[in-house]
Amino acid sequence: MTTENDTENGQSGRLAPKSKRGMRTRNALIAAAQTVFERDGFLEARITDISKEAHVASGSFYTYFDSKEEIFAAVVEQMQEEMLHPHVRERTGVSDPRILIEAANREYLQSYRRNARLMAVFEQVAQIDDEFRALRRDRSNAFVERNARMIKRLQEQGLADPDLDPNVTALALSSMVSKTAYSVFVLDAQAPFDQVLSTVNQIWINALQLKPEADKGQQV
Amino acid sequence: MTTENDTENGQSGRLAPKSKRGMRTRNALIAAAQTVFERDGFLEARITDISKEAHVASGSFYTYFDSKEEIFAAVVEQMQEEMLHPHVRERTGVSDPRILIEAANREYLQSYRRNARLMAVFEQVAQIDDEFRALRRDRSNAFVERNARMIKRLQEQGLADPDLDPNVTALALSSMVSKTAYSVFVLDAQAPFDQVLSTVNQIWINALQLKPEADKGQQV
């Protein structure tokens, strides 16, 4: 019924398994890879270790993946799916920008916290491998651009400080959130989750000089 | 107080050279290392390449340094000195927080831009090596703590939004500046320097809700 995996599976450079057994092995490898990457980091992770962790022979790795980079991509893809799933995504009917901002920040920080170990490795890999660097950049850009559009809209409605350049502001505020998340969840800067969230929210709101009255009976 | 002595030089695990020739070789190696690191990144840089770039035999490297990490530390130290030199450091007598903030941000961004290539490598190494990760954390902490103290002071003077937690706010705003710098100067997010600077400044000021009257009749 599903058309997934008919012949190729996403970015996998090797053929997708045709049998259930093959699928099981492939999944075992991905799970093992996540474990090993989180434990050892990308560079220290040896393909042998991943195979060992998955309880398969070393050669079996190459049945499904061409390289460490490729299996890492599969791990990251899985994380991606997890991060976007049931949680708020499209909040139709909500017009108060404060609520939107708060929800977006909460979601981002929660996702980051849940996947902190892997996000740390992803940062590492993005520093090493051009393809992952590009991937990170694209995601970041999507995020920044969405925020820039929101800021522009608020400025046009007279709700946000008109002196701010929307693009650079979006870049700066997005940078603030992501790097703060990195500091707290990866580097373990000690700070309670709720305080981080509320501070980040407040800074957004203050930075844009959002008018408190503005959101009454508003429409976006 | 200083731990320097005549046989050890800072973090160098090998002897400090006494002769002029030795000093020349050591400096050539550091300069070569910077070139190679900026060109190839830390991981790709081979000790052989650094020696070649410095026009010395590969074995000579070990006369002065024990490892790639160690020579990288020397390169970073040199950059550190450059970054702190003549530029404003302690601006005594200036009480207008806006001016302080502006100056600090300008200085930071300028330094970052000047050393962007090396900062990129430093970020890479901090993702790989625990010692450099700790170094980065310490510097970042110093920065954040100084800002936290300033924010607390302003709050006590009734000049800044009292609802913000000074520590988390300092972390968030510092994160904003450093990651924005990384995006613009390393990842080449397109944005004019002055606009980045003024946006970052404005966000600081807005975020803290700095009262405009505070700076009346000030003099630098």
Next chain:
Amino acid sequence: MTTENDTENGQSGRLAPKSKRGMRTRNALIAAAQTVFERDGFLEARITDISKEAHVASGSFYTYFDSKEEIFAAVVEQMQEEMLHPHVRERTGVSDPRILIEAANREYLQSYRRNARLMAVFEQVAQIDDEFRALRRDRSNAFVERNARMIKRLQEQGLADPDLDPNVTALALSSMVSKTAYSVFVLDAQAPFDQVLSTVNQIWINALQLKPEADKGQQV
């Protein structure tokens, strides 16, 4: 006398298939092997590729053959049969040595040209594998010995240069034909077929100093 039986088929180390399906699969594998060998050479040809080309699972290969060498033997055997088929083989009643020589050379060169790709691979394998080296040697010897007998006969009849050693001459002239064929049909030395044939014939005749009168009143 023959060692063939109903469970073994010539050199095949595995069972001869009894079912139609089995026969079909076996033939498909041999045909696929020929394609792959001609395309990739013996060394580069992987058993996986042969199976893929035959549209059977990789494991099915081992139902019929034990190794790459073995399937190559089957391919060569097939070629052998083709090379000996309808074409002249025993020309009874023909006594003119010129005509015999011409016919033999024409046949040899035509066969070589028809199977040039496979002959090239056969040469390759004979350089690698002792069994095929022996096979090549045996065939070559049969050829040389037949020619040696013919030369001896002609010398006894006073038709050929008596100073030549019949065995070494046969070796040399046979070598000439086979290597020229290799040069022209495998290495693509540019020369028209008919010219190669007539030159080779003429050299044979000249070399043996065949008396022209000898063939008067001959019968084909």
Next chain:
Amino acid sequence: MTTENDTENGQSGRLAPKSKRGMRTRNALIAAAQTVFERDGFLEARITDISKEAHVASGSFYTYFDSKEEIFAAVVEQMQEEMLHPHVRERTGVSDPRILIEAANREYLQSYRRNARLMAVFEQVAQIDDEFRALRRDRSNAFVERNARMIKRLQEQGLADPDLDPNVTALALSSMVSKTAYSVFVLDAQAPFDQVLSTVNQIWINALQLKPEADKGQQV
């Protein structure tokens, strides 16, 4: 004094050694490679074995050569030099074509016999590797073309059979000599050296129908 090896040594993909010790090691590797190639053939020869035979660490191989192909080229080059050295090469003043042919064949067969083992491996490699195949072709061509020119000259002087195409004849006769040499010295077809030589000579002479009187007081 000699300008050899100033920086690069012929086809070597790695740098030429600057010290005597390096030169010694390089030569030891080439000698070891020859031993191993002659013993095991090209395919079976492992780089590890060559290093072991040369009494150096496996990694040292890569100080001087990039691959098995490259060291084989060095071995072949050495053989080449040996094959061309003091022996007759340019026989000025000799005008009798019979003497020229005899001398050339003797030289060729002697060289072949001296280096039979390596020639066998060279044939093997030429069947496997395109670069060596091209090398063999070029050498062969040079040989054939020289013979073709000689044949043409003899035909113009009315000394050789004018019906023969000089190029194809040269190809065929050269093929005869080289393949006979291969059969005798590599495949050990039993035949005394002198008989091989005289037979090959006689076939050349007969094939061209060289006039016996023609060489009296001739000038080429």
Next chain:
DNA sequence: CATGAATGAGAGTTCATTCAT
């Protein structure tokens, strides 16, 4: 001090062959 060749541990990768389904 400088030199640069020698070392060797260790990771990646291939593919013929087996075997449970």
Next chain:
DNA sequence: GATGAATGAACTCTCATTCAT
């Protein structure tokens, strides 16, 4: 018989580090 995933031995190649000259 057919399937195709699993196996693992075997080899290549790199490069930080040492050390005799």
